[in-house]
Amino acid sequence: MGNRPFLRSALAFYTLLFISFLYAPFVVLGILSFQAGPEGGPQFPIIEWSVYWYEHIFGLTPPSRVAPLPIGEALIRSLSLAFMTMVTSTVLGTMTAQAFRRRFKGSGFVFYLVVLGMIVPGVLVGLGLALVANNLGISRTWWGTAYVAHVLYTFPFAFLVMLAIFNRFDRSVEEAAWSLGVTPMRTFRKVTFPLIFPGVLSSMLFAFTLSYDEFPRTLFAAGADLTLPLAIYGTFSVEIHPNIFAFGVLTTLFSFSILAVYGILMSLSVRRARRASIQEDIE
Amino acid sequence: MTAVLELKNVTKRFGGEVALDRLSIALEANEYISLLGPSGSGKSTLLRIIAGFEKPDAGDVLLEGRSLAQVPAYRRGIGFVSQGFALFPHLSVFENVAFGLRNREDDPLRDGAALRRRVDEMLGLVGLADLGDRGTDQISGGQKQRVALARTLVADPKIILLDEPLGALDANLRTRMRVELRRIRQQLGITFVHVTGNEDEALAMGDRVAVLDRGRLAQISDPDSVYNRPESARVAKFLNCYNMFEGRCDGDGVFQTSGASLSCSPDGAGPGMYCVRFDKIKVTPAPAASQAAGTGIQATFITSEYSGPRITYFFRGPGEKVLEVEYHLSHQRPEEFSVGDEYWLSWLPDEALVYFQ
Secondary structure: OOOHHHHHHHHHHHHHHHHHHHHHHHHHHHHHOOOOOOOOOOOOOOOOOOOHHHHHHOOOOOOOOOOOOOOHHHHHHHHHHHHHHHHHHHHHHHHHHHHOOOOOOOHHHHHHHHHHHHHOOHHHHHHHHHHHHHHHOOOOOOOOHHHHHHHHHHHHHHHHHHHHHHHOOOOHHHHHHHHOOOOHHHHHHHHHHHHHHHHHHHHHHHHHHHHHOOOHHHHHHOOOOOOHHHHHHHHHOOOOOHHHHHHHHHHHHHHHHHHHHHHHHHHHHHHHHHHHHHHHHHO | OOEEEEEEEEEEEEOOEEEEEEEEEEEEOOOEEEEEOOOOOOHHHHHHHHHOOOOOOEEEEEEOOEEOOOOOHHHOOEEEEOOOOOOOOOOEHHHHHHHHHHHOOOOOOOOHHHHHHHHHHHHHHOOOOOOOOOEHHHOOHHHHHHHHHHHHHOOOOOEEEEEOOOOOOOHHHHHHHHHHHHHHHHHHOOEEEEEEOOHHHHHHHOOEEEEEEOOEEEEEEOHHHHHHOOOOHHHHHHHOOEEEEEEEEOOOOEEEEOOEEEEOOOOOOEEEEEEEEHHHOEEEEHHHHHHOOOEEEEEEEEEEEEOOOEEEEEEEOHHHOEEEEEEEOOOOOOOOOOOOOEEEEEEOHHHOEEEEO
């Protein structure tokens, strides 16, 4: 590579471009969310900077022609659904990955069967699930049919994360525990689980975020009570007001805080190890 | 003496490869067995079968006369120290040692004070009394080895299996750990099975040395017999201290190999392997060949290697064969040979071992 400086600046430019494409929509959204209300619309220029639309979300503004966002219950539903999905998928994913540590008969086939869940088009899965539910006389609910659809979708992600973790896992520590007279169950709890915990966190994060803003599968499977993405989509059909942008900013901040929690939990063990080694340097 | 552990016709295959081939062996109580073999001889597989991590395809393992076929690893009471030590990385040194006592299925020790006493006692035994609070990434390789050993010893196993326990340590530490192992063993009186690929280690540690070859037991006897009277050419080869010549003997006391005729004892005939130990060979300048006693071979000096108590000379014999001669400096003086010169390597015919196929 003779022209390294050129390559460097080209890559830097590319990275800049990438980041601006990633964040520009969010920045525009953020700016517009501070539009004056209720007369200001979702476009430039900003008439006047205000937090009107934020107040509007929380019902702190006097009644106007703009209806409040129908998100209160939808938010609760989405969070509950994401939490349920996260727990189920992570448990299932971990157990399945654990099973895959032994190359059992037909493991290749089962692998593709599991991974299929993230490959088949979401709308079709949702539609199919709704049809099956109707035929069986099961009513469609966010906590029933949609929950099943979300688990189907997020389980392969959790499984793949855990599979990667187990691939690098040194099984001789488990054998050491067994040879000390510790049952496999207790060995899993006391040795395996603490060691794969970072992977479990990652797969929880995947499952939660994927479920939280899942749209195509939920569209047909959720029934009458809407989840948050459906509720927001519903408001688009009337007229768009900057309150949607304000809400977008808030929910993004929420996602960031989830990431932050993940990061903190993740670095906890690392930091403990580092602190210990610093202590050793002092000694 | 009663056999504490007995393997009967144990066979194990991985895919099409035979790792263990109808292997039978009996270990006596309080015995220290070295299991020597090249990589791929099945020695680790044997250990893993005894520990219960692998199931034999055929044959049986008996512990104190009872079959272990249906007994899972965690109910065998057999300690296992693996090559990489396999310490629990999320636990301190103390907790690593306490782990088995705390969590075992059978009679877990819940009393904190009793636990602390036993663990501290064991850490003292392996010389780690002050390091209980350390993390496993804050101790040296030799200390990790001791933790692994203490963790296994504290569980009071009937047998301890050591899978190349010194392989991951440097030479200096290895010698010290050998002494340590011997001391611990004398103090506790447990049966040890020590797997190693190193012939020195096997001879030094074992009350008996079992030599494994291609999944079979090639020889099991005391170290002296293994070293001085290997039962087969392959055992001699693993010991890595024999010059070996392929050829045939016609029952007349003359062994024909490519480029030389060597004398041997006159019993036995047919194609075979002629072996003479590195330290049984005398080197004299080539012209003196006629006066030299015994039998010998003419060879060119290549180089020498000094290693403290001994010096090894390398010669090139007929057919480009490299021959080694070892002088023990405690009773021999090193000699100066000049590179490229011809020398006469000789030995007494009854020092040579001949194995017929």
